[in-house]
Amino acid sequence: MNRWLRQHWLAAVRAFEMLTSSPTSSLLSIVVIGIVLSFPAGILLTLDNLRAVAGQSLESQQLSVLLDTKAASDDIERINTNLEKIPIIAYFQFVSKEVALQQLQQEAELAEIMRNIEQNPLPDVFVVNLEKVTVDEIEMLRTAILSWPKIAHVLVDTDWARKLNAILDLGRIIAIMLATLFGAALVFAVFNMIRLQILTRGDEIKVSRLVGATDSYIRRPFLYFGAIQGLAGALLTWLILAAGIAQINRALFELARLYEATFRLDHFVWLDSLALLAIAVGLGWLGAYVSVTRYLLRSDSI
Amino acid sequence: MIQFMQVSKVYSGGFQALQGVSFSISAGELVFFIGHSGAGKSTLLKLIAAIERPTSGAVRVGQLNTGTLKRSMVPYLRRSLGLIFQEQNILYDRAVLDNVLLPLQVMGMESKAATARAHAALDKVGLLRRGKANPVSLSGGEKQRMCIARAVVHRPSVLIADEPTANLDAAYAQEIMTVFRSFHQVGVTILIATHDLTLIENRSRVLQLYQGKLAQ
Numbered sequence: 001m002n003r004w005l006r007q008h009w010l011a012a013v014r015a016f017e018m019l020t021s022s023p024t025s026s027l028l029s030i031v032v033i034g035i036v037l038s039f040p041a042g043i044l045l046t047l048d049n050l051r052a053v054a055g056q057s058l059e060s061q062q063l064s065v066l067l068d069t070k071a072a073s074d075d076i077e078r079i080n081t082n083l084e085k086i087p088i089i090a091y092f093q094f095v096s097k098e099v100a101l102q103q104l105q106q107e108a109e110l111a112e113i114m115r116n117i118e119q120n121p122l123p124d125v126f127v128v129n130l131e132k133v134t135v136d137e138i139e140m141l142r143t144a145i146l147s148w149p150k151i152a153h154v155l156v157d158t159d160w161a162r163k164l165n166a167i168l169d170l171g172r173i174i175a176i177m178l179a180t181l182f183g184a185a186l187v188f189a190v191f192n193m194i195r196l197q198i199l200t201r202g203d204e205i206k207v208s209r210l211v212g213a214t215d216s217y218i219r220r221p222f223l224y225f226g227a228i229q230g231l232a233g234a235l236l237t238w239l240i241l242a243a244g245i246a247q248i249n250r251a252l253f254e255l256a257r258l259y260e261a262t263f264r265l266d267h268f269v270w271l272d273s274l275a276l277l278a279i280a281v282g283l284g285w286l287g288a289y290v291s292v293t294r295y296l297l298r299s300d301s302i
Numbered sequence: 303m304i305q306f307m308q309v310s311k312v313y314s315g316g317f318q319a320l321q322g323v324s325f326s327i328s329a330g331e332l333v334f335f336i337g338h339s340g341a342g343k344s345t346l347l348k349l350i351a352a353i354e355r356p357t358s359g360a361v362r363v364g365q366l367n368t369g370t371l372k373r374s375m376v377p378y379l380r381r382s383l384g385l386i387f388q389e390q391n392i393l394y395d396r397a398v399l400d401n402v403l404l405p406l407q408v409m410g411m412e413s414k415a416a417t418a419r420a421h422a423a424l425d426k427v428g429l430l431r432r433g434k435a436n437p438v439s440l441s442g443g444e445k446q447r448m449c450i451a452r453a454v455v456h457r458p459s460v461l462i463a464d465e466p467t468a469n470l471d472a473a474y475a476q477e478i479m480t481v482f483r484s485f486h487q488v489g490v491t492i493l494i495a496t497h498d499l500t501l502i503e504n505r506s507r508v509l510q511l512y513q514g515k516l517a518q
Contacts, residue, residue: 003410010407207391210351211405211452212381214374 007217015224018197026229029193033186033233033280038240040179041268041276045241047171048272049265050164061138063145064155065126071150076124082148083126088137092128100125123152135161183283186233190226190287197222198295205295219292223285230284234277242267303329303491304350304460309359311345311514319345321514322359327493327507329459332486334502335495337511343495344388346511347462350493351383352376363460381409384453384490386463390445392437398448399424399433405456423451427481443474450481460491467498475501 019026065083067076076094083092095103100122104110130138135158142154198205205218245265256263268276304327311320320342327333335343348354349361352368361368366379393401399420406416424430427447429440437445446466453461463482467475479501486492494501502508510517 003412006412007410203391204393204395207393207404208408209377210353210380210385210387210391211408211456212377212379213408214377217377217408 007220011217011220012224014221015228018201018221018225019228025193029189029229030232030236032189033229033284034236034240036182036185036189037233037237037276037280040175040182041237042241042244043171043175043178045245045265045268047168047175048268050171051168052266053263061130061133061156061158063128063130063138063142064153065128065145065151066153066155067124067126068150068152069123071124075150079126079148079150083128086141088131088133088141090129090131092126095125095127097122097124135165183279186230186280186283187287187290190229190284191291193229194222194226194288194291195295197225198292205299215293215296218296219289222288222292226284226286226288226291227281228284230280230282231277233284234280237280238268238273238276303327303364304493305360305362306346306349307360307362309349309356309361311342311349311354312357319514320349320356320511323511323514323516324359325509325516327491329491330486330489331507332482332492332503333494333507333509335493335509335511336497336499336502339497341511342514343511344464347464347493347495350460350462351385352379377408381405381456382459384450384456384458384461386446386449386453386461386466388465388468390449392445392449394437397434398429398437398440401437401448402433402452402455405452409456420451420455423455424448426454426484427451441474442470443477446470446474446478447481450478454485454490458490460493461485463492463494465496466494467496467501472500 065079067079071079080094083089097120101120104122105115130141133141138156138158142156145151145154208218245267249264252264267273306323306325309320309323310318312318323342323346335346337343345354349356349368350363352371356369359369363379364382366375368379371379393404399417402420402423403416406419411419421430421433424433427450429444429447429451432440432444432448437448440448450463450466453463461482466482467478470478475498482492482494496502
């Protein structure tokens with residue numbers, strides 16, 4: 001083992017010794033970190049799931065392209081050709097004004113009214129079904145189709161998705177603000193834990209400095225200690241969220257069944273889980289770094 | 303090897319511990335600093351180890367000026383020194399061997415080699431069999447010998463001892479001096495601050511401090 005690795009190995013061992021030397025307070029600290037992180041992580045997770053629901057609904061998005069009443073058969077043919085070239089369109093169907101009228105006349109509630117109309121008021125329509133797309137893509141497509149000749153209207157309902165997205169964006173900002181606040185709380189919590197550890201290890205630090213320990217050498221076990229606490233706290237957060245999701249999904253299953261839908265909350269994907277762990281480790285490390293460095297600078301004489 | 307050039311030290315409360323002190327010590331010398339309590343002996347040794355910085359003048363240890371030495375370089379200076387202080391700075395939560403291993407761990411020495419060195423140092427001070435003991439179980443003389451083992455385990459070129467025999471009876475004090483003499487014989491520079499004149503040998507160099515000034 002080379003010198004650098006050996007120093008880090010020793011520091012990690014010392015950090016575990018610190019953790020196990022006061023198991024109750026270490027466990028309590030980890031629980032506090034786990035709960036503190038659960039708030040912002042839970043909100044972010046909920047928002048991600050809501051966004052996924054919004055995404056699912058957009059998968060089955062449909063456009064109605066209403067043609068000008070003066071559109072001739074070659075106009076219809078040209079529009080048909082143009083629609084075929086658009087990759088985000090899954091399939092489409094042409095419904096002529098005559099077919100549309102017949103369909104309306106077959107509807108029991110509208111049959112009487114439609115029979116009394118002398119002239120067919122309905123336009124020719126292309127009913128367009130889209131692949132999984134974003135709201136912005138739908139809006140761009142709508143604008144593009146509207147610019148074609150002989151197009152009267154393009155009907156699509158994306159307002160609800162826009163509103164939901166705006167709410168989710170707002171929620172995300174709030175969640176990030178909360179995450180920042182709770183992250184700072186985590187840094188302060190670790191800072192204080194390390195401060196207490198330093199107080200109990202003042203002699204060890206003093207002697208180490210007298211025999212030639214560098215600041216890095218003294219700081220290292222505390223950095224590992226902070227990072228381990230952050231990691232353990234984040235793992236607890238992950239488990240708290242997993243338990244919460246399992247409980248909520250049980251209730252959601254019943255609710256979704258009543259609406260003949262399938263909706264369930266998903267946990268973080270592995271990359272998000274890794275990010276959660278990395279952020280907690282980083283914050284634990286930061287709290288420890290600030291705490292030890294402050295101590296070392298204040299006790300500069302030895 | 304060690305040079306004091308017009309060194310003065312005034313503590314923050316205004317107390318002048320040293321005033322215009324100048325002297326040189328060559329490699330391999332055994333030097334006693336004597337003087338009454340508060341004469342400046344401890345301050346002088348702390349200046350060598352950069353535990354304190356001079357208010358004016360210069361302290362040189364080898365090529366290093368400890369007064370202007372960067373904070374980050376101080377540990378490397380201390381690795382060339384062996385420090386034994388009146389307050390023994392013993393870690394009671396670990397065994398004697400682990401106390402002695404500390405300087406080697408700090409330097410990043412490989413575990414097997416470090417343990418062998420620590421055993422050799424403990425052997426030198428007659429504590430080889432007490433390696434696994436807790437320092438609480440050691441007598442006063444044994445504790446001081448353990449501190450000496452810790453101070454020499456990394457083979458420093460200079461050994462600095464501040465009142466190493468304080469709180470020890472005459473027999474223990476002579477035992478400690480025998481250990482110092484054995485290191486001096488192999489070329490280690492030894493600086494001892496003491497008020498116990500019985501420790502001083504005839505051929506040794508003695509620097510007397512009086513109210514912060516050198517009275518040779």
